[in-house]
Amino acid sequence: MDITKFAIPEIIFGRGSMNHAGQCALRLGAKKVFLVSDAGIEHAGWVQRLMDILEKEGIRWIYYPGVTSNPRDFQVEQGAEFYRKNGADVIIAIGGGSALDTAKGIAIIASNGGKIRDYEGANRVHRPLPPMVLITTTAGSGSDISQFCIITDVERGVKMSIITRTLVPNISIVDPLILRTKSKTLIIQSAVDALAHAIESYVSTIASPFTEMHSLKAIDLIIRYLPHAVATQSLDSLEQLSIASVSASMAFSNASLGVEHAIAHSLGGHFDMAHGVIHPILLTGVMRYNIDSAREKLGDIGRVIINKDLGSAEKNALAGIEKLEQFFSSLDVSLRLRDEISEDKKHFLKPICKLAVNDACNLTNPRPASWQELLKICEEVW
Amino acid sequence: MDITKFAIPEIIFGRGSMNHAGQCALRLGAKKVFLVSDAGIEHAGWVQRLMDILEKEGIRWIYYPGVTSNPRDFQVEQGAEFYRKNGADVIIAIGGGSALDTAKGIAIIASNGGKIRDYEGANRVHRPLPPMVLITTTAGSGSDISQFCIITDVERGVKMSIITRTLVPNISIVDPLILRTKSKTLIIQSAVDALAHAIESYVSTIASPFTEMHSLKAIDLIIRYLPHAVATQSLDSLEQLSIASVSASMAFSNASLGVEHAIAHSLGGHFDMAHGVIHPILLTGVMRYNIDSAREKLGDIGRVIINKDLGSAEKNALAGIEKLEQFFSSLDVSLRLRDEISEDKKHFLKPICKLAVNDACNLTNPRPASWQELLKICEEVW
Numbered sequence: 001m002d003i004t005k006f007a008i009p010e011i012i013f014g015r016g017s018m019n020h021a022g023q024c025a026l027r028l029g030a031k032k033v034f035l036v037s038d039a040g041i042e043h044a045g046w047v048q049r050l051m052d053i054l055e056k057e058g059i060r061w062i063y064y065p066g067v068t069s070n071p072r073d074f075q076v077e078q079g080a081e082f083y084r085k086n087g088a089d090v091i092i093a094i095g096g097g098s099a100l101d102t103a104k105g106i107a108i109i110a111s112n113g114g115k116i117r118d119y120e121g122a123n124r125v126h127r128p129l130p131p132m133v134l135i136t137t138t139a140g141s142g143s144d145i146s147q148f149c150i151i152t153d154v155e156r157g158v159k160m161s162i163i164t165r166t167l168v169p170n171i172s173i174v175d176p177l178i179l180r181t182k183s184k185t186l187i188i189q190s191a192v193d194a195l196a197h198a199i200e201s202y203v204s205t206i207a208s209p210f211t212e213m214h215s216l217k218a219i220d221l222i223i224r225y226l227p228h229a230v231a232t233q234s235l236d237s238l239e240q241l242s243i244a245s246v247s248a249s250m251a252f253s254n255a256s257l258g259v260e261h262a263i264a265h266s267l268g269g270h271f272d273m274a275h276g277v278i279h280p281i282l283l284t285g286v287m288r289y290n291i292d293s294a295r296e297k298l299g300d301i302g303r304v305i306i307n308k309d310l311g312s313a314e315k316n317a318l319a320g321i322e323k324l325e326q327f328f329s330s331l332d333v334s335l336r337l338r339d340e341i342s343e344d345k346k347h348f349l350k351p352i353c354k355l356a357v358n359d360a361c362n363l364t365n366p367r368p369a370s371w372q373e374l375l376k377i378c379e380e381v382w
Numbered sequence: 383m384d385i386t387k388f389a390i391p392e393i394i395f396g397r398g399s400m401n402h403a404g405q406c407a408l409r410l411g412a413k414k415v416f417l418v419s420d421a422g423i424e425h426a427g428w429v430q431r432l433m434d435i436l437e438k439e440g441i442r443w444i445y446y447p448g449v450t451s452n453p454r455d456f457q458v459e460q461g462a463e464f465y466r467k468n469g470a471d472v473i474i475a476i477g478g479g480s481a482l483d484t485a486k487g488i489a490i491i492a493s494n495g496g497k498i499r500d501y502e503g504a505n506r507v508h509r510p511l512p513p514m515v516l517i518t519t520t521a522g523s524g525s526d527i528s529q530f531c532i533i534t535d536v537e538r539g540v541k542m543s544i545i546t547r548t549l550v551p552n553i554s555i556v557d558p559l560i561l562r563t564k565s566k567t568l569i570i571q572s573a574v575d576a577l578a579h580a581i582e583s584y585v586s587t588i589a590s591p592f593t594e595m596h597s598l599k600a601i602d603l604i605i606r607y608l609p610h611a612v613a614t615q616s617l618d619s620l621e622q623l624s625i626a627s628v629s630a631s632m633a634f635s636n637a638s639l640g641v642e643h644a645i646a647h648s649l650g651g652h653f654d655m656a657h658g659v660i661h662p663i664l665l666t667g668v669m670r671y672n673i674d675s676a677r678e679k680l681g682d683i684g685r686v687i688i689n690k691d692l693g694s695a696e697k698n699a700l701a702g703i704e705k706l707e708q709f710f711s712s713l714d715v716s717l718r719l720r721d722e723i724s725e726d727k728k729h730f731l732k733p734i735c736k737l738a739v740n741d742a743c744n745l746t747n748p749r750p751a752s753w754q755e756l757l758k759i760c761e762e763v764w
Contacts, residue, residue, distance in 0.1 A: 001621060003396035010547070011592070014385030165392070209625045210393070213595050239383060243591045 004208040006254045007165050008145055009134075009172040011246060015235070018135060018175040021050060022057030025090050028131035028170055032060045034088035036079070036103040038067035041095050041137055044181040050094055050135070062086040064106070067099045070159070070272055072152045073116045076105030083110045083130075092133045096190070097141025097150070097275075100134045104149040104167050107132060116151050120160040122360050125167070132169035137178045139241040140190025140276065142197055142249025144172040152269050159269035161360045168253070174246055176239040184230050188331050189276020191226045191241050194218060194248040196279040199287065199301055200260055201252035203294040204364040211255040218248035220304050223327065230331070258365035259356075260286040263374055266356035270348055271341060280328040281337055284321050285381045291317055293367035337382045349378045386590040388636045389547050390527055391516075391554045393628060397617070400517060400557040403432060404439030407472050410513035410552055414442045416470035418461070418485040420449035423477050423519055426563040432476055432517070444468040446488070449481045452541070452654055454534045455498045458487030465492045465512075474515045478572070479523025479532070479657075482516045486531040486549050489514060498533050502542040504742055507549070514551035519560045521623040522572025522658065524579055524631025526554040534651050541651035543742045550635070556628055558621040566612050570713050571658020573608045573623050576600055576630040578661040581669065581683055582642055583634035585676040586746040593637040600630035601686050605709065612713070640747035641738075642668040645756055648738035652730060653723060662710040663719055666703050667763045673699055675749035719764045731760050 012020050025033050033054055037047045042065065054061050064082050066075055083091075083106055093103030105116050107129040112119070119125050134144035143149070149162040179187070195218070201207060202215035221244035229237035263286075264278040291298055291314075299313025302320025305327075310316050334340050341348075353374035356362065362369065369377075394402050407415050415436055419429045424447065436443050446464050448457055465473075465488055475485030487498050489511040494501070501507050516526035525531070531544040561569070577600070583589060584597035603626035611619035645668075646660040673680055673696075681695025684702025687709075692698050716722050723730075735756040738744065744751065751759075 001396050003394065003399045003402070005392065005394050006390075007392040008388075008390065010387065010389040012385065012387050013590070013592070014383050017385045020385075208395070209599075210395070210628070213599055217591075217595055246592070 001208070004206070004210065005165070006208065006210040007147065007168050008250050008253065009169045011145070011172050011174065013174045013242070013246065015177050015239070016175065017173050018050070018178065019053060021092060021133060021135060021173060022053045022059055024133045024171045024173070025054065025059055025092060026057055028090050028133070030059050030090035032062065032086070032088045034083050034086065034091045035061045035063045036067060036091065036093035036099055036106065037065060037095050038099050039065065041099065046094055046137065046178060050092070062088055067095060067102045069098045069274065070152050070268065071098050071102040071105065072154050074154065076102055076116045076151055077109055079106040080109035090131045090133065092135070094135040094137060096136070096138040097143045100136065100141065100143035101149045101151060103132065103134065104143065105151050108149070108162070116162070117153055117160060119162045122163045125162070125164045129166055133171045133173065134169045135173040135175065138182065138186060138190040139179060139238070139245035140193035142194065142245060142252065144169060144174065145246060145249035146253035148253065150265065156355070157270045158355050159265040161265060163256070163360055174242050176235060176242045179238040179242065180233065180235065184233070187229055187233070187238070187241070188226070188333060189274055190245070191222050191229070192279045192333070193276045194245040195222045196260060196275070196283050197252040197257065198222070198248040199283065200257040201248070201255040202301060203290055203297045203366045204255040204258060205366055206364050207255040211251040214247040214251040216300065216304050218244040218251065219301060221247070223305055227330065256364040257361040258286065259289065259362060259369050259374065259377070262356045262359035262362040262365070263353065263378065265359050265361065266352045270352050273340060277334060277340060280331070280333045280335060281340070281381050282377065284325050285377050287321050289369070289373070289377055290365065290367050337378060346382070349375060353378060383590070386588070386592065387547070388590065388592040389529065389550050390632050390635065391551045393527070393554050393556065395556045395624070395628065397559050398557065399555050400432070400560065401435060403474060403515060403517060403555060404435045404441055406515045406553045406555070407436065407441055407474060408439055410472050410515070412441050412472035414444065414468070414470045416465050416468065416473045417443045417445045418449060418473065418475035418481055418488065419447060419477050420481050421447065423481065428476055428519065428560060432474070444470055449477060449484045451480045451656065452534050452650065453480050453484040453487065454536050456536065458484055458498045458533055459491055461488040462491035472513045472515065474517070476517040476519060478518070478520040479525045482518065482523065482525035483531045483533060485514065485516065486525065487533050490531070490544070498544070499535050499542060501544045504545045507544070507546045511548055515553045515555065516551045517555040517557065520564065520568060520572040521561060521620070521627035522575035524576065524627060524634060526551065526556065527628060527631035528635035530635065532647065538737070539652045540737050541647040543647060545742055556624050558617060558624045561620040561624065562615065562617065566615070569611055569615070569620070569623070570608070570715060571656055572627065573604050573611070574661045574715070575658045576627040577604045578642060578657070578665050579634040579639065580604070580630040581665065582639040583630070583637040584683060585672055585679045585748045586637040586640060587748055588746050589637040593633040596629040596633040598682065598686050600626040600633065601683060603629070605687055609712065638746040639743040640668065641671065641744060641751050641756065641759070644738045644741035644744040644747070645735065645760065647741050647743065648734045652734050655722060659716060659722060662713070662715045662717060663722070663763050664759065666707050667759050669703050671751070671755070671759055672747065672749050719760060728764065731757055735760060
């Protein structure tokens with residue numbers, strides 16, 4: 001086996017684990033915390049709750065609320081300026097992927113200087129980042145676990161993947177109680193994001209025995225618990241989706257992803273679409289594209305999805321893809337690109353695929369893909 | 383689910399991963415490395431190899447060779463004195479559990495002062511330790527991954543368990559190439575140690591979804607690959623045992639262990655016996671002791687060991703225990719305590735069990751145990 005690396009943060013998981021945030025900050029030497037979140041999380045009361053937890057421990061904080069969904073380069077750079085001006089020493093972010101990625105982007109610029117686009121790609125951040133405690137409010141993005149940070153380059157209209165071990169936070173807090181304030185739509189989008197992470201990381205060319213079992217576990221839990229979580233929003237099923245998301249994140253952070261995420265980053269950067277909206281449209285198309293290069297592994301995935309063994313990898317793989325298509329149909333999500341993008345903008349797919357082919361996620365797809373092949377996948381799901 | 387914590391080091395795994403040691407030390411800010419190992423590893427050439435790797439990166443080092451098997455309290459305290467005198471800043475240890483636990487013990491005293499027995503038990507180390515890179519030369523102890531450190535208190539004749547998240551090293555390097563210089567006996571003892579970690583952590587009262595799958599994976603790999611590794615010492619099977627050991631270590635470090643390890647610590651402390659010698663004697667007896675309190679989980683373990691499902695947890699559990707007894711019989715190991723301890727010393731079992739009942743591992747056993755019950759287990763396997 002080639003040399004493989006596996007790095008994850010310390011994880012504090014469970015109902016009420018958010019209460020540990022203050023002690024975590026103290027353990028990391030916090031005197032003044034830089035708190036990052038967004039209006040939605042504020043509105044749900046979680047930011048105030050976190051401030052109370054910090055104050056109880058006698059920790060000062062400064063709050064940076066400038067997070068929007070699909071965070072942009074200039075926002076991150078403004079945030080870093082704000083960080084520097086206020087002399088903070090530990091970053092705590094609470095939110096979905098956007099808030100956490102904003103915090104990571106701020107951490108990069110605050111300690112490494114320059115512009116965020118200087119760090120696009122793999123392993124381009126050289127100086128250590130401020131200590132980070134990330135508290136996820138979704139069960140999907142995995143930003144609280146991963147070495148990924150996705151920031152939109154406004155000028156090029158592309159979501160940049162910044163990937164480096166340094167971006168693994170010190171501590172990830174996963175508190176399923178927070179999920180109770182989420183809409184059904186967000187629960188679905190987050191779970192589908194975690195599912196795409198699990199599937200793409202499992203077939204990745206750099207998957208390892210340390211990532212593979214996490215991928216399969218996540219797939220199993222999402223297929224089993226998402227319908228129930230959507231129907232009932234029960235805490236037990238939300239907790240299972242949280243476990244799935246942590247597992248999927250441990251996997252993709254260390255095994256990376258594939259073509260589906262490469263396209264999703266470019267599509268999302270251009271049309272401001274959330275990952276969770278794109279995956280049900282693209283994922284099974286990409287699985288079919290990969291089948292000749294990853295038959296055994298897609299067979300393993302199929303076996304988990306259909307929960308039986310049809311006797312051959314090919315049969316399991318195809319049955320899994322079909323069941324997954326039915327699974328997406330049963331959710332209230334778009335299944336075609338045309339449901340999300342108007343006909344008069346279809347011509348953007350070509351430049352989008354030309355950008356996607358250079359995304360770092362493309363490097364680890366089991367079947368190499370040219371931009372023409374990416375475009376063909378997009379046209380098939382138009 | 384209760385709040386659960388999961389902390390592991392960054393892991394660099396694979397053939398030749400030892401070559402990364404210098405870069406790891408630099409990343410942790412090393413100017414002068416404190417190198418810990420023992421005569422056996424030196425003799426096999428690995429210490430010189432490591433010195434060469436550090437020198438290639440321009441890193442100075444000071445070598446502390448004072449490691450013996452089952453490290454004693456005074457040795458650790460001497461090592462800490464040597465560390466302080468030499469102004470080192472990063473600890474790199476290469477060896478089996480003894481060398482790595484010595485390094486951890488030195489790290490505790492060097493930064494926290496006092497005597498090593500001051501830290502016995504859970505969470506008693508308060509100040510941060512020097513950065514540590516641990517390179518394991520066995521596939522078993524898991525000290526390179528875990529938050530455990532086992533040091534013998536000479537006066538009381540007991541192996542103390544020191545357990546704290548701070549003991550998780552920064553980086554664990556697992557290079558299966560190193561295993562090629564190991565004897566068959568050591569391969570068996572190490573694998574059996576990992577197997578005991580996997581089984582006890584799986585039935586632990588604080589096992590979590592993040593530890594359970596690692597436990598089962600490790601059990602599966604050890605049952606499948608140990609016989610082949612012993613027969614052929616092929617690198618492929620040694621690599622699988624390394625993966626098993628890493629998995630078992632991630633599990634037990636976060637889920638802790640049980641009665642079997644509690645007894646093994648006290649027995650080992652008194653008679654200077656290696657864990658790997660004790661487990662084949664005690665493990666299945668402890669599994670039988672636990673069966674009424676952990677039927678489902680021992681059933682899961684049984685299903686993995688026998689690689690089929692007999693239809694009930696009870697049947698799977700019992701068949702698994704029987705198969706495990708056959709498995710141990712097929713290895714060249716002692717199966718009875720009387721094979722290791724002479725009759726005239728049998729009376730020490732009583733004070734040993736009275737010590738064992740206070741071991742931290744006893745707290746997470748699925749079935750509570752008094753010292754009398756521990757003694758009964760020991761007598762049954764006499």
